[in-house]
Amino acid sequence: MADPHASVWIPSLYACLYEPPLAETQRAAAEEAGHVAVIARDFSPRFEIDRDDLVSIDVSGLTRLLGPAQTIGEELRRAAADRGMRAHVAVAATRTAAMVLAQARPGLTVVVRGEEAAALAPIAIDILQKAAAATPAPISVFKSWGIRTLGELAALPAADLVSRLGRAAAVWQAVARGEDVRPLVPTLEEERFDFSLELEWPIEGLEPLSFVLTRVLEPLSTRLERRDRGAAVLHVILRLVTRDIYARRLELPTPMRDVRTLRTLALLDLESHPPPAAIDRVTVVIDPTPGRVLQHTLYTRAHPTPEQLSTLIARLGAVMGQDRIGAPATMDSYRPGAFAMKPFAVDHDINRGERRDRREERRSAISAPSAVNRDERLASALRRCRHPVPARVVVQDDRPVRVTTDRRGFTGGAVVRTAGPWRVSGDWWESAGGAGSHPFNRDEWDVALADGAVYVVFRDRDTDRWFIDAIVD
């Protein structure tokens, strides 16, 4: 007795729908009518959009529903005609054969199983330009060899062809023979990642919202994982009891789908921008992006993951302020102590290329002894007073001899050694510019005090006042 649950093998059958370029007068009407993908979707969920004008459909199971291959092809043509399209349709046991025939022959072409190569044989070799667009074929080379049709290309010895033209030749020959080089990869409909939760009782405060957000984010995360997607932008839309909509938009630094991370980031954002009233509906919408592919290495130390770093930076921002966190950067400026802050990169694997460059640099440094010495020396560092500390400086013979200040923590005293002055000025060209400009014009000294402290002090030449600018440490 046959097992009723046993799977039945259905021989593969593919249909291809090709919409040839139209004349200008017909184009507008065709665009209104729709796209080949719309017709494909009506027939099977397993279809692949190869180009805007070409679609391959897996019609293997349709023989039971519609009938033999000829009938399926006719139905497809009729559907296309109903939408105002004059489409070429080909049905074959291989996707490649159906694609080539649809592009080469008008009307409906149906190929008997096993006769694919024979059906393709008379087609001119120029069709490879369309059929194997991903790996452009050297048509002129084939023609110079006297190869004019796909049949003649298919008949060439494969090994000799590959040895002369490389691996791509195997693909061209497979196309000429009507053999599939890869399976059909169904084109999936762009999914919308959103989820809403209506609350019976309005909630106030972030703690209860945390549970609700988890509830909303969990199914979204599962769906993202299923589609190998990560969240690029997180929209948290809250409907308030006042009927107002309160929306927050979080651009995530790296694609992520970890529920805890997303929830923490959303909560931290809401902590700094709290909604003005109680919430009675929570909606989360995610803009998806392809997932991250990471290849870790055994030989370098583990870094914090982008999720950990994103959360850390959000938390630090809540404690210290967003403008106080980042990676420092030097500036092309003569202004002493000038610097810039950049966002701290959370995905340090993108710097692999740079790291390779650095290895190269290191290798070249080994061959240059002076470079090695430069690395080994310990550079004196400055501790910069972000707001220069006003000081009283006694000057004798044009040199500072005593430095004192009222600022707590700064000791003063007699100057035992000095170096300077070094005149520094800049941004004077912006002095008439207005609010944003801060011209500076100063004479700097390096002074060593009797207590061992070494300061960088300067006299502002415009105001004739002295300041401590930095501590050498």
Next chain:
Amino acid sequence: MATLARADLETLLRDRKLDRTLTSTIPALDPADDAAIAPSGVPALDARLGGGFPRGHLSELVGPRSSARTSVLLKTLAAATARGELVALVDALDMLDVESAAAAGVELNRLLWIRGHVVPNPGFGRDVNQRALEQAIRAMALVLQAGNFGVVALDVADAPPLALRQLPFTTWLRLQRMVEGSPTVCVLIGSEPMARSSAGLTVRLGSGHASFGRRLFAGLDADARVLRARTHRHDEAPAPFSTVSPFCTAPALATLLTEQARHG
């Protein structure tokens, strides 16, 4: 009997993970083990430290002004970034000179810089910067909790000692517990030792002697003395080292060259 009681006590402490804070029974670290030791990049100091700063411990780098604390810290950060690690600096009083960091060789895009809020003139008798200190400690705790940073430094070198003493003692114990067992080097920069028994390593840098050339500030001559080290037997003899000044010399050299050119 007394020996047995002590052994029992140590076992109990170890079970409760209290041995590292209350006793000194930590096995010595292998200086060649990159997973246990992070070299500072200052050879004289590394020799005294048995290879470098121990990972998973709270280390202190203390000393008066101009004793090269910041130079050593930046060199340690530079060494870590050169190894491909991420580093973080909690700059409680916002005193990092970015040019100095770049000159020390720190890869700036691998440095997470957390700048404290500092009020330049808090007013007579008030110290608003105490709040900056507390915020910095919170930030430090967050970074340590995130984990996997190579070096995390808290720079409170110019904070008033009184403000540091007002912090609860448990602050340092908590930080020590956070870093324990992690691959992170946690460094505190201050003028005086502050972590007390929580510190795994305390290095005091001696007051640097400023050396000047004919017209230029040349650098600092300093020395490092290991006051306390849980992970190895330490030598208390000072280790001298010196720094060279890349900043004071650059404009100075330019001036000198201009003068030389003018006088032929």
